[in-house]
Amino acid sequence: MAAITGVIPRPTSYAGLWGWITTVDHKRIGVLYGLTAFIFLIFAGIEAGVIRLQLASAESDLIGPGRYNEMFTMHATTMVFMVIMPLSVSFFNIVIPLAIGARDVAFPRLNALSYWIFLFGGVLMHMSFVVDQVPDAGWFSYANLTEKPFSVDRGLDYWAISLLVMGTSSVAGALNFIVTIINLRAPGMTMMRMPVFVWMTLITSLLLVLAFPVITVGLIELTMDRNFGTHFFIPAEGGDPILWQHLFWVFGHPEVYILILPAMGMVTEILPTFSRKPLFGYPFIVFSGIVIGIMGWAVWSHHMFTVGLGPVANSVFTITTMLIAVPTGVKIFNWIGTLWKGSIEFTTAMMFALAFIALFIVGGLSGVSHAVSPSDFQQQDTYYIVAHIHYVLFGGSIVAIFAGTYYWFPKITGKMLDETLGKLNFWLIFIGMNLTFFPMHFVGLNGMPRRIYTYSSEFGWEHMNQLASIGYIVMALGFLVFMYNLWQTRNSRRVSHDPWDAPGVEWTISSPPPPYNFAEIPQILGRDHYWIVKENAEAAGTPITGPEAQVDPSSIHMPSPSYWPLFTAIGVALIGGGLLSHYALSFVGGIIAMVGTVAWANEPPSAPSDHH
Amino acid sequence: MAHEIEHTANHPTFKQYVVIAIILFAITIVEFVLIWERAYIVDYLGASKVPLLIALSAVKFAIVIMYYMHLKFDPRFFGTVFIAGLVLAFLVGIALIGLFVGFEGNQRTYAKANAIPYVHHGAEESAEGEHGASSETKHETPAVVGPVALVVSAVGETLTFDTNSVSAKSGSEVTITFDNPSANNQHNLVVVQAGTKDAVATDGTTAGPTNDWVSPGDERVIANTALINPGGSGDVTFTAPSPGTYQFVCTFPGHNFTMFGDFIVD
């Protein structure tokens, strides 16, 4: 394939749109992930808005049941796979190499490939709206509702194929971060000196590579049932719909830890910075994260307590689920220990981080009540579960992502998000979130089932639902304030490389960092490396006043940009798209992916006339 | 700065690789012999061949990983990540199998009840096929009163009879014709002593399909049809017992909860 690489030389320029399309720079890829995920957040938020509008009054007929099913299915699917996960990956991309003292991830082109496949997979999922065959069987798509006789249009095929495509992106990305974290830490950064966010990313990535294959098999079997005549989940032919549930939740439970561990990691970085003291109980926080990652594999059937697995299975999973609350509790106590006697700075990032602790505790408490299988018999499929989900995923993950955004925004852009707008953002989100989801505990225990498009006024649920819908408006305002905050940074002044006086390695270099990150790979002195550096410098009478010096970029060899990740991603996307339209397209996609792979493998590290 | 460790020349030699290959072949031959009818070992082994085969395969598995994949000589890290995935896959697999086979009890009887034996193409063996509509007659004392013909039918797939009460005069010769127009379900109709329908059904489950889901010699059973396949029909003739209320029920596992009625003898 030297012919191809000879004819199309490897690009070298970072400039312009083409620079972004061929980028292999983790910082840019992180920004791409973040922007794309934010757009999907708006879609999923609109879907939530439709749901809340519909449920605000009893016996409403704003939208019909079919459309309602599509709304909650797409809201959840989008939020889980196209918002929270890629936002987490956005932070992995931006922060991890900087936090470990590396110049990029271990496989920069694979990193780019992961982004492009994610983008195309997300677009593929939303093509279902264009053809108006939207998935409508819930984000967990229980069989055998999802089989062809009951879900006739192609919505479920869009769902399954898009998730398969996005799954490859997630696994590729996770593999990349595992190797990066293990193998690209700067000298002196032992495993037990890594920032907790790096640890949580490692554990999350291990969970990703191990859990995704299981749902891949489930999705393949579902697709085969729907399109190739098999009967994996069809009872009349001997198949068992429960197998789908098992396969889904063996993936699904580690998935929720994939959603929350990065968030916990971010919060764990922010609390010490704004308490002006080191993290309390670092080894305990690390080990409890590891324990959560391992035990997360032993609890999945708590999503299936009401399926009829029998008392033995239910008891086993009750016990394991109750046990997994323990390591989370350990983290919470260590966070409190970090705050204790600290001199707290109530920046926006800190307020979101503190809110995370409180809201996650609420979600965790309802979670513990679900763990007890007899009580779950009442709670299952009611709004009590919806409340739990949103306290841990919104009050947990989203709130932490807000915190991380306010915290690391200055590092990646060199500008700060406005603190006043930030506080307004915070209060709108916090109040709105509680207004929406707290009442759901009550209507849920009062019997309001999930996934109903309307309810009779006789049940007395209307007031709580109205409250919840008002809360949505408050949250939406909060998001608008955030978007305005982002927008107005165009004109705000630059800030220093270290606006928070933070301990992490990433704060030693300029904001935004140079393309090569570190002119010299740092020698890590300890857990709170930069605090140690700054203290030593103070003590020596030469306090740090600026970032590490920059050098001429061409003196540091960085991987050149490349077309092949995008090219190969197009091939992968076409394989998926072809399965949904014309099989010939899949064949073409396969050829493209193979050509892309070979060309990728054969392209030189950089073009001969390399310049940046 | 740690540079890549140079690849150490810690390889097995060509001869050792050949020996390993021969060991792998030999184990495969042993496995084959263990299951080969002509070797007759399989007759002695019975079910114990399963753990033996698994153990032998595990040995092959380990040899390939250790030597061909070089894990024995490589830094431990590689083995750790791979073995972690392997162990997790194994545990999750065992858990899934356990959840289906171990705890679900009667729910796995659908296949047993509905499976059709396989007939090779061109085979002339008289396949058992489906049960024909067999009539079982229990003639006891000649009818004192005139014969009674009753017709009861299953209703679609709803697991119910189309009537919840039939009656006959005591001592009459009763013929119940039972129709099964459902598409997916086998049914029977069993006349039993009052209040015993569930107990008879429970015992019938143990008795199995070859006994038409009725325990042979069950004294609570007055009469029963054979197991009727979807679309089929069958009948049973018996003498109506002494006056009282009896029950009729379908004892196909699980159907007794909804598929029953009263048989009133006056």
Add this chain to the structure above:
Amino acid sequence: MAHAVEHEYTTTGLNHRKMLMWVFLGSDCLFFGSLIATYMVYRGQSLVGPYPIDIIDVPLTTISTFVLLMSSFAMVQALSATHADDKKGIVNWLLATAFLGAIFIGFQVYEFNAFKNEGLTLGGNLFGATFFTLTGFHGAHVTLGIIWLVAMAILGAKGRLGPKTALDVELVGLYWHFVDIVWIVIFTLLYLIGGFDVGPAAPPGGH
């Protein structure tokens, strides 16, 4: 790939790509594990035949298992040849591995065809569904491996494989051996043990 890349810095001294391959193989264990679990859960649950005992041909598949084991031996020789800078040996052993893999696929194709003629299809019963899906994905993995091996053989013929680029051969070797050990598991469970399943009338496990 296949360039003499200057030694890059690593924290552990281990190679990035080798680490990636091992973690990926650990992940692939879960993939095949789930397919195998599906097969095991559905043993004895098919409603119609053909059931395994009616069509599984253990002697034939034992031969194809031998072939795959031999291909792993050839793969190991290819890596040895790479370390020894034996250019002809590299190409020959890589091609031999690919060739033996192709013979294995040939056996699979023959078997799939024979089963189809006997009435076993994806949609016919659960045995067909689980058997074809599991062995089909394994066969797809083998096929991708064959393509990779042929590509490597082409590189070898161009003289681009040798002690400095031995890792590239080692990586395809790890993948190939993994595919072989997955087959060991499949052969044992689906053929040696499961091959005697008689259908739901008799208990699975075969007495």
